[in-house]
Amino acid sequence: MPASSPRPIKIRFFAVLREQAKCSTVEVVTIAATPADLYRELQTSHGLTFRADLLRVAVNERYVAMDLPLHAGDQVVFIPPVAGG
C-alpha cells in the first residue's frame, strides 16, 4: 500500500502529550507512513511541542520503532518519559 493513501489511525496520548493535545484519544485519517511521520503531523494539528526523539511509541499495544509502517485501523500510543515518584 503506498504511503500516500489516506487511512484511519486511532491515537492515544499519554502524560504531557495528553495535556498538550487536550484530549486522551483522537482518530485521524492520514497519509503518514510511520509513527514518526504521524507525530510530525500531530505536532502541527494538535500543538504538540514535545521532542519526538524522546518518545516511545506503541502500535496495537506493542512497543515498536518510530519507522515501522502504519496500517489502517492501527492504534498508536505515544509515550513520553515519566519519572515522578
Place this chain on the structure above:
Amino acid sequence: MFELTELPIDSTALRAKLARPEAGACVVFEGWVRNHHLGQPVNELHYEAFDVMAKLEGDAIVTEIEHRYPGCTVLCVHRTGALRVGELAVWIGVASPHRQAAFLACRRGIEEIKRRLPVWKKEHHPDGAAEWVNCTTEAASRGPKSADYYARQSALPEVGATGETQLANARVLVVGLGGLGCPAALYLAGAGVGQLTLVDSGKVELSNLHRQILFTTDDLGAPKAEAAVDALRARNPFIQLEALATEFAAQNARTLVAGRTVVLDCTDNFATRFILHDACFSAGVPLVQAAVHRFEGTLDVFRRGSGGCLHCLRQNRSVAELDAAAGNCSGGAVFGPAVGVLGTLQASETLKIILGRETAETFRQTHLINLLDCSVLSIAREANLNCPVCGRVETASSGAARTTSASADTPVMLEAAELAALGPVRLIALLDAGETFDPSRAVAGTLSLPMSDIAQLREMTATTETVVLTCRRGVRSAALARLLRAEGRADIYAMAAGSPAIMAAP
C-alpha cells in the same frame, strides 16, 4: 543522659536538672510499680540490669532521640534493686523549646526503653512465690500475636501457610520514600515481608504530606527513612525494618541490592533509576518500577532475561535529557491518588513475585495507568535486539566481578577535555553492525571492538588500567560503561560525545 540507680528516684531533683532558659515545655513520664501483673497480685519488684550493656543501650536511646528531635534535652533514669508498690521504676523527662517535640520524644523514650533496655524484673507475689521476667521479652509477648495479625491474609488459598513462610523469608529493598514508596512500603510491611529496608536521604516536608501517607505533621523535619520505619513498626511489630537515611548512589548500589528477593524503584529521577536498574540487572534481582506524571503513571517489572530492560525503553537518550524532559513536564505537580495507586500496584507485583504468583506477562509489559478515565493500557515489551545492555548481555557469561581503587560514584560520562586528566588509559571504540573504524582519526592507541562482543569487552576491561569506552554517538558506550560499573568495574568511563573515528555504514 541515661542513668541506672539503686536509690529511690527523686522526680523533683531530676526535673530541676532539665531546667534551661530556652525550654518552653517539659514532659515527664513516670513508670510506677503496680500491685498486679497478668491477673496476679504483686507486692514487690526486684529489678536487675546487666550494667554495662544497659548503660550503653540507654545512652544510645537518649542520643537517638535527641538527634531525632533537635532542641530536645532528654534525661532518663532506670531504677534497679528492690521496689515496693507505688515506687518509681523509670523516669524520663524531656525539655524542649516547644511542647510537640517534648511529647513525641518522651513517648518514644519509654517505648524504646521497654523494647530495648536489657533489664529483668523479679515479681514477688503475696503467697511467697517469685518469678524473673525479661522486660523486653515481656513487652513483646504482651503485644498482639502474629497468627492473629495475618489471619485474613493467610486465609487466601493463594497465600496459606506456605505463602506466609515465603513472605517471612523475603528480603525487600524500597528505594525512595515519596508518594510511591509510602504506600508500597505500607502494604509490604502489612503483608509481613520479613526484612524490609527503606532508603531515602530526604527529610519530611509539609508539601510531602498530601500524598506521602506514612508521614504526619509530627514527622516534619525528620529523616524520611526513620519516620517511615517508626510508622511501619507501629503497623507491624513482627517484621525486621531497616532505615537508611542515605542517598542511593552508584557507590552503594551493589551492596544494597545484593541478596534481595525483590527491589522497588520508587525514586523520582532517571539518574537514580538507571543506577538502580543496572545494579538489579547485574545482580539478577527483579525490579518493580513505577513512575508518575500528575494523573498518570507507568508500571514495569524488569527481570534479567525476559521482556527487555530500561535501556531498551530509553536507549539512545542520555539520562540528563530524559530527566530534563520529564521534570520540565510535571513541574512538581502530582495527584495524590495517582502515586497511591501506582505505589500500591508496586507492592502488589512485589508480593506476587515473592509468592510465586507472577506470570510470564509480569516481566513483559508496561502498564500505562490514567486516573482521569480509570484506564489501564498494557503494552507488550520485549528485549530490543539493538539494546546494548540486555540485547546481548543476557547470553554472555558474567565477567569476573572486581573492585578497584577508583571510586564507583564518579560520573560515567567524560568530556574530551577530561580525558587527559585521567593519565594513561585504555581507549576502546565500540563498533555497531556495519560501522567502520579509522585509527587515523582516533586518539592514538584506541582499540576497536564489535559492540556485540560483550564477553570480549569484559576481558579487555579486566585490567588495572583505567578504561574509556566510546562509540559513534556516545550513548551505547555510556550504557555499557554503566553496566560494567554495576558489575564492580569502578574506573571505567564513556566519552560524552561520539567518536569521529567511527563511520556509519554507507
